[in-house]
Amino acid sequence: MELDSGLARYIIRRALQIPPLLFGITILAFLIFYLSPVNPVVAYLGMTTVQKMPAEDIAKVEEQLGLDKPAYERYLLWLEHIAQGDWGFSYILKRPVLDVILERFPATLLLTFTGYGLSMVLGVVMGLASAKREGSPLDRFLHHLNYILYSTPTFLAALLAMLVFAVWLGWLPSSRMISVNEPVTFWAYNLDRIRHIILPASVLAVSHLAVFYTYIRSSLLEAMREDYIVTARAKGLDERTILYRHALRNSLLPFVTQIGLAIPLLIGGSVIVESIFAWPGIGKLTYDAALRADYMLLMGMTLFTSLLVIIGNLMADVAYAILDPRVKYN
Amino acid sequence: MENIRRSYPGLIVLGILAVIALMAPLISTHDPVKVSLGEPDQTPSLNHPFGTDYLGRDLFSRVLYGTRVSMLVGISAAALTVFLGLLIGLTAGYFGGIVDSVLMRLVDTIYSPPETILLMVLVTIFERNVWSIILAIAFTHWLSTARLVRSETLSIRQRPFVESAISLGAKDSYVIFRHIMPNLLYIAVVSVTLMTAHAILTESFLSFLGLGIPPHLPSWGNMLNEAQRDIMRGIWWTTIFPGLMIVITVLSINLLGEELKTRLAPNREMRAEL
Secondary structure (H helix, E strand, O other), X not given: OOOOHHHHHHHHHHHHOHHXXXXXXXXXXXXXHHHOOOOHHHHHHOHHHHHHOOHHHHHHXXXXXXXXXXXXXXXXXXXXXXXXXXXXXXXXXXXXXXHHHHHHHHHHHHHHHHHHHHHHHHHHHHHHHHHHOOOOHHHHHHHHHHHHHHHOOHHHHHHHHHHHHHHHOOOOOOOOOOOOOOOOOHHHHXXXXXXXXXXXXXXXXXXXXXXXXXXXXXHHHHHOOOHHXXXXXXXXXXXXXXXXXXXXXXXXXXXXXXXXXXXHHHHHHHHHHHHHHOOOOHHHHHHHHHHOOOHHHHHHHHHHHHHHHHHHHHHHHHHXXXXXXXXXXX | OHHHHHHOXXXXXXXXXXXXXXXXHHHOOOOOOOOOOOOOOOOOOOOOOOOEOOOXXXXXXXXXXXXXXXXXXXXXXXXXHHHXXXXXXXXXXXXXXXHHHHHHHHHHHHHOOOHHHHHHHHHHHOOOOHHHHHHHHHHHHHHHHHHHHHHHHHXXXXXXXXXXXXXXXXXXXXXXXXXXXXXXXXXXXXXXHHHHHHHXXXXXXXXXXXXXXXXXXXXXXXXXXXXXXXXXXXXXHHHHHHHHHHHHHHHHHHHHHXXXXXXXXXXXXXXXXX
């Protein structure tokens, strides 16, 4: 596929919006901590460490952090550290923040992709079932169900799923990514992992289902009113072909942007689901950091997740522009 | 009256919830915070309709009092959120130029970190009480209202009646309060309603994680936080009843919001935006 110059210019212009945004985020993160009552030395090393430290060591750290300097100098000093990959030190884990985040990230990706994929498939299937006959009992039922799902907090869904499937029925494990006694054979090992991911991934899927379903349903119904559908009907195509080949294809296009926009929600969902099911990803990491006031880790997570959101949005916009030739680049 | 019952089923339920919240001391059967170590983890019975928790506290009374806390936090946070959104959106849309650019970059910036992460950071580093939770919710949620109000203000500002008022020498404050605000009122009404549902969910989520309302106050989220330990022992009532209250409340507010949206929004595009 040849990229036309309009598209190339659009991508470049869109990418150029990122640096100022990143700059803004670092200022925001710095300001929150600067204005907070948190002592930076405590933030850097943790309360327990600071209490045991002699005064001259504390003074040394203060100098290192530039606490005697004005705010903008401290900000620049901090920015320099961030740019060099020194995101501070997590005192609850006694390790560099960036290392911990990158180490935990794959587990979150695995859970999120599984849950999200499940959610999309379910959303499309339910949306199709609804749009096939608008106003039918099935459509109305799904519509109501959707309202209830939308009003149910994810953590409640997680608790109920755990109660029913892990405690009452005993079918699935309720926490962690793998059993404490890891199975040794290849098949047993992977089966164990699959059994562990089912509950958290399903809860994540259900929590996003309402958004996807509503989106697919309304864009399908919208598409069915378009001229090209009328043309297809006039040509004598059967309704199945019209729905699947014409309406669905065109409705899935704007869905791409939805995926980009859903990243912040996904991270939010992973915090809840990972905390409840003790899934060792970045969501659980953030929760642990918040409970034990590990400020450096929280600051690192703010920067890291912002970066994810910005990149996700950029990719969604670019993908949409490439996929849909009707998009005007402005 | 018939009309109200048909169109606003959410409003009826909310009315009942409001009565519950206001009359909690009269309806409740026990002291919601009174520990009764002799009767922990009791199944629902006539004496304790919703059962008791691990400290023997009466869940029915706790759920009733929880309505107060959740409603108070939800409504105050929603009002503050929409107020902020209106203020910033109106300023940006009306004055335009550099003011607009600066304010909208601010919105873009705060929009970047996921809401949940930003909330957790805010509640961790600032002192935690009911008001700081409300402030944290407002700080992380005003952005979408501000964007919507800004774009509406931009379009209203270009309409002939506003332009003629300005060319006749009307003061900014006159134009804003007399010509623009009335046309934004429906956004405020719908946003406050839907935001209340969102704020109640957010508060319950934070409290559930142990990062929200101080634990001595019986909010639904706090009750579910304590219910976590019961799940593994198969004790279901500590989860079901507060959970059901959250779903019913949020559902009725959302239904009311949808109904208001259909009635108040001037066209389909606006309805989709809200």
